[in-house]
Amino acid sequence: MSTLASQLQQMECHQSVFENEVRKLPLPVCRIFGAEHQPSAVSFTATGQVLSTRDAQAVAERFAQTVKASGNAVLRASATVARVSGKRVAALFSGGPAAGGHNVLCGLKKMLGADNTLLGVKGGPKGLLQGKLFEITEADAANILNTGGFDFLGTDRTKIKTPEQFDQVRKVCIEHQLDAIVIIGGDDSNTNAALLAEFLYSGIKADGSGVQVIGAPKTIDGDLQVPGLLPISFGFDTATRIYAELTGNILQDTRSSLKYWHFVKLMGRSASHVTLEVALQTKPAVTLISEEVAERKLSLDAVVDVIAQAVISRFRAHGHKHGLVLVPEGLIEFIPEMNALIAELNDVLALHAEGFAAAAADARIEFVASRLGAANATLLRKLPAYVVDMLLAERDSHGNLQVSLIPTEQLLIDLTRDRLKAIAPDVPFGSQHHFFGYEGRCGAPTLFDAAYTFNLGLTAGALILAGKTGYMASISGLENGGEPLAIPLTGLINIERRHGKDEYVIEKALVRTSQPAMQYFVSRREAWAADDVFASPGPRQLWGPAAHQMPMTVALNEGAASLLFKIGA
């Protein structure tokens, strides 16, 4: 075999040039932890801030032990302390993957050190129920450092809800002699962490003590954030930088090829943080923000009008036949009239499931339309067939529409084309569409996400060594060295009516039109629509002068003086 062929073969199994180099990249740690390779254990003291939600009373009853212990007080790392030893800690990923998860494990491993044991759970919460635990070695940690994805452990979406499941977790804790569990996940997974923390609070081990549970805030959607306390969930920066690079590339293509409007749909069903961040990074002609569409009660026609007017005015003013529209994945459900239609469809399809199934394929639309209110029936009848097909398609296990299957970007293209034909038939309109989702969940973490998650892992480990339970790790003060915080999970929990039942939930943080990031966007978007002023943020850099950057939405919303983040000295 040639020298080169043997070099290439050695790159198999996560040994690309990039992966091998990025493993050597030094990571900054918050000052209080000292050094990356030998971080200090720390104690935690109250910041003085106590959290409260509208359902605090009910939460205090349901989570009696953890609320009593934490008083819902936010804690900060306050002083270095002697190390505790002999703890056995299991960590798992829950929900969709996000960049930096591996570094949470690496930070945990570093903080626990050689005198405590870190176990990995294979395959998410389901793997915990099945007792799929194994010891994570230092070599494992060195191998996954700064790499993307959750592939070292795998993940799944099982919710631990039933008494049998909780009991099964207890058995696994006993069998594996666990002292603590770290759940790395989003809003639902951290709600689950709170429930587990309460259930495992005491009476688990032979001496009557409990098992600690700590959460780490993950989600590329960015909808797990707490103003002033949790600047952002990890994975958001990497995902948005990947989508922003691709969007910037396509923007350059629009002005190079001079012939297409590109419609780019971005992952994020519930919140539009991803879309807003990508817009701030790239400055495209049109950006739709679901929350604003809902707040302004825009109809589908009104949304299409925003796009059509941009197409017309750019052509009239500059002869542009090109542009770019950013569309959040969940837009359809935020358009009030579409939301009303979907809600009534859910009811009608549930109520008349048999009749609907028995109807001939070409009679189904009328079968349903005739059972809808007048406004919804009219709207359904005027939508293109491929959208109606999706609206009438099989519901998920909760009886909900599978929104990601609706080709919103294609619908907007078709409706814009129709509108232009009606009001400005001389304006050319060629189109292309894209959906960026999976591409962004498992990329190598940005330097921001790599450092942030390593410090989240250190903080989670320090909380465990300090005997804490029911907290979510966070790092605030991103411009000023970084401050490890512990947020009491119960201080974030509300009650929400879901499928006819009261459920405890951490509410998703949506984009608010009053936020500085949104206000900045609104102040610039007319200029962005009028002519090409886009920028191309390029591929994320791990070395060199363009590597140290935090998300623009985070910097704006946190009132930062610049985009530079600074963790450590």
Place this chain on the structure above:
Amino acid sequence: MSTLASQLQQMECHQSVFENEVRKLPLPVCRIFGAEHQPSAVSFTATGQVLSTRDAQAVAERFAQTVKASGNAVLRASATVARVSGKRVAALFSGGPAAGGHNVLCGLKKMLGADNTLLGVKGGPKGLLQGKLFEITEADAANILNTGGFDFLGTDRTKIKTPEQFDQVRKVCIEHQLDAIVIIGGDDSNTNAALLAEFLYSGIKADGSGVQVIGAPKTIDGDLQVPGLLPISFGFDTATRIYAELTGNILQDTRSSLKYWHFVKLMGRSASHVTLEVALQTKPAVTLISEEVAERKLSLDAVVDVIAQAVISRFRAHGHKHGLVLVPEGLIEFIPEMNALIAELNDVLALHAEGFAAAAADARIEFVASRLGAANATLLRKLPAYVVDMLLAERDSHGNLQVSLIPTEQLLIDLTRDRLKAIAPDVPFGSQHHFFGYEGRCGAPTLFDAAYTFNLGLTAGALILAGKTGYMASISGLENGGEPLAIPLTGLINIERRHGKDEYVIEKALVRTSQPAMQYFVSRREAWAADDVFASPGPRQLWGPAAHQMPMTVALNEGAASLLFKIGA
């Protein structure tokens, strides 16, 4: 306005953190050019290699003046020479954009210096016909250095073919007092450059002299390459690194989420170089190479069988429910039975256009099938409706099927699912699909493409100063400092029968199964299919230890000792 808001506003119009930093990145130049900021003019002498194609005789007649002048001899830069001054040179982009085009302009500008004039042509060959020329300043060049896309000038796909068009070019040359034109484009555009070089060879200017024409080899598809002389067209490295990053991200997602087979279609209708390069970078379970499918005369069923067997064996051996399949965009046309069907459909649809148009929508398939040979009729009837719709859809202006509209990835998913149901119904098969195309054409160039294109621009400029015409600039010796070459365009030209007419063409370089890159791939693919051994090449780096890398296919095919490229000292 806050400090941060004003910083963000200053990033509009190509002033992102990355763009501002990458403009300062030093670029290496081939030794003979001396220094990046003051490159030397050079003379060119024969390498001793003379090119010949099977149609050399006819080409020598059609291109009498340029063949006589060049003797089809390959030239190398041989010595630094005194600068020529006063030349007026126009440069244009032709065809689809590719990363590095801006740097060709920057290299040209540097070589021409202040004592010659570089003009840019807006909007490609069409802009040349319309005389849309303007002077490119040093400030312009500094502003576009190392940025992606063709957006500084724009591009289009007009072919200059008719006598009227050639005459129009002559007029523009006279009006703008041009001494030379640089055409930055792919195989067709360089064929056009050869035709223009011949047409403009003499008798254009008042003194009877001609206008020089030099080509620069661009195309992300990588199908413009000449073994030993032109290692690769520019833009290929950047596009494949972008696709490989995304594919690597998705591979990590497959092993993180543990539930899907992802089918990734990659741009490249004629050749599978892009797919082969991405496969070498990422090592997915299954990679289809169009040229191999054609050579082995695989049926659609046989292609599906390759995928189905990988799905089954990975599940049986490891319980894997995940994997990734790479599919070249042009695959369908390389499957002999599909190619035969498409060819007969083209004929039948052309012959029976009226009857077809008059047929009812649901009668159209039978209208066509009844006019096909038995084998083609059978194949057409068993394809899914959405593929048949595309096969019967409107032809392009040449009467050809628009292959990019066929959802090959979806077709393979559906046929694989059907196959699995028939032969292994217990094997789970969830799927997702992607098409990466526009994302990769206008990204910021890799360090390889940035350096390669800057040196292509220097070489093109040096050829103009040396009075040469009818050559394509190239850089060989990528491991050893880089050697500027001039390839006589007529030495690459053959005659091809297109739409019933003989046309002069530079044949596209397809993947050959005898190439080292293909042989290495074949030697490893069984191991890649058996279990996850993928690597994730990560985002391309412009700074730091992971920045200096050439394409794997190029390194293998050129017999390089490593992936490191080395231009300059």
